[in-house]
Amino acid sequence: MCLIRKSLVLALTLAVTGVAVTGTRSAEMAAMVEKNSKNLDWLVQHPTIQKLLALHNQERARVGLSPSKLNPEMCLAAQRHAVWMAETGSMSHSGLPYRENIFMGVRTPEDAINGWIWSPAHHSNMLSGTEVGFGYMVLNGRYGWCSVMQ
Template sequence: MTSATSSTIDGLATPESPAPAVRLAPPEKPKPAPQPGPQIAMLRPEFQQQLDMLNAERSRRGLAPFAYNEQLGQAAQAHSVDQANRRLMTHTGSDGSNPGDRIRRTGYRFRNWAENVAFGYGSAEAVVVAWMNSPGHAANILSSNTQVGFGLAYSVDGLPYWTQKFGTPRS
């Protein structure tokens, strides 16, 4: 199951549908991210695969590649953990926050943001394919946003909760 939301500056996210407390993904050895622009992050394999797939989709359409942003990644990971803990796929945090609130908490100053969430997909490839086959999710992936961050956490029953955060920093 997937869900998408996006906004400019202070737009409000809407909650989505329910699903399955939390087992974090096992840590894996990070590998360096390719450098479509200034990159400093060392990404988990699942996140590197998402970044590669998203940037391939963007390239096919003549769009600039996303740069990975650690602050967006922090916001995405925290939201994946929150969803997995509650066993609920939603754009609304357990504290009532929307995606923009959670991004702002990391110190990221944005002009635009968007969020894709999903649960139950067993691989990065499967979740990206599902998002690209959904008009709202694909619109977020193919938007004018320039940066991305990812999150992945597992509920106690083993279901993966995926989050993508997109942003364009303020100048």
């Protein structure tokens, strides 16, 4: 694995364990996201993204729906938006051409998914479409979560 991907995996691992990422580290991560946007295996195979997908599909199965397929390009779009939310501290929709769920403040994939399940509009998004993408970021204790569906 190249050094940049190792650094990004480390940054994402630190983020999910609750270690604060500095502003410089965040800028480095944003640059690495862009540099590695051609091959997205590093993102779609990340344990937190896989956990979000499993929880998302668990809820779909609970209501009798088939699982959503993880779309790498949608993951990249969601990841970019999650990084932006964590960097700016702003919780707002991205304007992407997808159904979108966002969350700030909760620390775990379970809390993000449960928050979306308990909101009728967000839950409806989760149950729509056949493809999904996820992204998340932690910066100075601010957590940003994003899911997109089509």
